[in-house]
Amino acid sequence: MLAQDTVRHPLSQAHGHIVVETNGAGFQDVTRHLANWLTEIGAENGLLTAFIRHTSASLTIQENADPNVQVDLLRSLDQLAPQGPHYVHDTEGPDDMPAHIKSMLTSTSLGIPVVGGSMVLGTWQGLYVIEHRSRPHSREIALHYLGTFFSDAGVQ
Amino acid sequence: MLAQDTVRHPLSQAHGHIVVETNGAGFQDVTRHLANWLTEIGAENGLLTAFIRHTSASLTIQENADPNVQVDLLRSLDQLAPQGPHYVHDTEGPDDMPAHIKSMLTSTSLGIPVVGGSMVLGTWQGLYVIEHRSRPHSREIALHYLGTFFSDAGVQ
Amino acid sequence: MLAQDTVRHPLSQAHGHIVVETNGAGFQDVTRHLANWLTEIGAENGLLTAFIRHTSASLTIQENADPNVQVDLLRSLDQLAPQGPHYVHDTEGPDDMPAHIKSMLTSTSLGIPVVGGSMVLGTWQGLYVIEHRSRPHSREIALHYLGTFFSDAGVQ
Numbered sequence: 001m002l003a004q005d006t007v008r009h010p011l012s013q014a015h016g017h018i019v020v021e022t023n024g025a026g027f028q029d030v031t032r033h034l035a036n037w038l039t040e041i042g043a044e045n046g047l048l049t050a051f052i053r054h055t056s057a058s059l060t061i062q063e064n065a066d067p068n069v070q071v072d073l074l075r076s077l078d079q080l081a082p083q084g085p086h087y088v089h090d091t092e093g094p095d096d097m098p099a100h101i102k103s104m105l106t107s108t109s110l111g112i113p114v115v116g117g118s119m120v121l122g123t124w125q126g127l128y129v130i131e132h133r134s135r136p137h138s139r140e141i142a143l144h145y146l147g148t149f150f151s152d153a154g155v156q
Numbered sequence: 157m158l159a160q161d162t163v164r165h166p167l168s169q170a171h172g173h174i175v176v177e178t179n180g181a182g183f184q185d186v187t188r189h190l191a192n193w194l195t196e197i198g199a200e201n202g203l204l205t206a207f208i209r210h211t212s213a214s215l216t217i218q219e220n221a222d223p224n225v226q227v228d229l230l231r232s233l234d235q236l237a238p239q240g241p242h243y244v245h246d247t248e249g250p251d252d253m254p255a256h257i258k259s260m261l262t263s264t265s266l267g268i269p270v271v272g273g274s275m276v277l278g279t280w281q282g283l284y285v286i287e288h289r290s291r292p293h294s295r296e297i298a299l300h301y302l303g304t305f306f307s308d309a310g311v312q
Numbered sequence: 313m314l315a316q317d318t319v320r321h322p323l324s325q326a327h328g329h330i331v332v333e334t335n336g337a338g339f340q341d342v343t344r345h346l347a348n349w350l351t352e353i354g355a356e357n358g359l360l361t362a363f364i365r366h367t368s369a370s371l372t373i374q375e376n377a378d379p380n381v382q383v384d385l386l387r388s389l390d391q392l393a394p395q396g397p398h399y400v401h402d403t404e405g406p407d408d409m410p411a412h413i414k415s416m417l418t419s420t421s422l423g424i425p426v427v428g429g430s431m432v433l434g435t436w437q438g439l440y441v442i443e444h445r446s447r448p449h450s451r452e453i454a455l456h457y458l459g460t461f462f463s464d465a466g467v468q
Contacts, residue, residue, distance in 0.1 A: 053278030122365030
């Protein structure tokens with residue numbers, strides 16, 4: 001039932017961020033961007049934290065095989081947080097308040113263990129930015145890695 | 157697309173907690189309390205984890221500009237988890253089971269990178285306790301910081 | 313309002329995982345498994361991250377006292393993500409797309425501070441795997457602990 005892998009190497013950390021240009025409401029796969037960042041900094045074993053700096057876009061880990069899953073997830077979010085005249089906060093457009101609700105129901109931050117330089121994602125897991133606004137936006141994800149590094153090359 | 161800032165200082169950690177007195181169902185901004193704790197312990201660069209020790213109150217990161225957003229978020233949670241006679245668990249009052257559902261749909265723990273002593277929150281992001289019960293409660297948030305400290309003054 | 317407990321011991325980390333055999337849709341309490349893992353590795357003060365490597369099962373921290381709470385939580389999830397003919401993604405059975413939605417609305421990863429070898433869970437908090445598929449599945453939770461250890465015995 002239990003497995004274990006304990007590391008003695010000295011711990012260090014790295015901060016970074018990626019900026020994602022969204023195309024309006026929808027999923028955008030950022031798995032590769034995060035994997036590239038881990039490679040770039042030379043991450044070995046540790047913990048990656050991804051934190052989106054917005055309240056009308058959010059993060060989720062979801063199936064990466066059938067793109068139709070994303071279609072259904074978006075429709076589901078639309079049903080859970082429909083547009084309509086019933087919101088008090090309506091000065092930023094009809095898609096803004098639903099966007100805040102959808103952000104609250106999904107994730108602003110995610111912690112992902114890293115082993116051997118890779119996130120321990122399951123076979124069918126991808127990490128996505130969900131844009132909840134109708135128009136394209138620039139979305140920034142703050143990254144933090146804490147753990148061991150393959151070599152000092154990654155630590156500046 | 158990528159930015160990086162890697163730190164060589166020795167890593168250390170701090171545990172703490174804050175207690176929030178809520179006024180019944182509603183949002184309570186705790187951003188300043190968390191920022192004060194980071195200042196008090198002398199946090200520099202690292203990762204802050206906030207963990208609420210309850211199942212009928214929760215955490216969220218949401219817009220801090222227009223207070224009406226919170227009105228709509230609360231109404232939305234009430235629609236997603238309405239009070240009613242349809243719950244099996246009803247011994248703790250009509251607001252208790254909806255409170256558990258709302259907690260499940262929002263966050264119990266949040267990880268937030270810290271850079272230069274500050275959480276990397278976006279301009280419009282605040283960190284809130286959401287009280288889901290009707291009556292006021294004392295709510296405890298456990299805090300953990302892991303990273304570098306400005307000086308040994310913060311490490312006791 | 314503030315409390316603090318800062319640790320000077322050298323930091324180290326451990327990776328591991330647990331595998332949970334679910335019985336079809338429902339809650340499965342894994343609190344004890346995680347507590348056992350912390351004991352086994354000799355964790356003292358730090359941060360535990362639990363990450364489920366699936367997109368049709370998820371994690372939540374919920375009330376551990378009245379089992380009826382779990383009945384109502386499951387019903388609530390069924391109402392928020394009902395089965396039906398309205399999904400585009402329907403090749404993996406009628407319970408698959410609702411399972412992805414339920415995973416998105418709950419948690420894939422949780423960060424929990426550890427003090428004195430124990431998670432800082434509240435009195436009524438338990439950590440659960442929620443199986444969202446109808447049939448039993450093997451579900452893997454990746455674990456990561458970063459902090460101090462009671463002795464080198466836990467660090468291999």
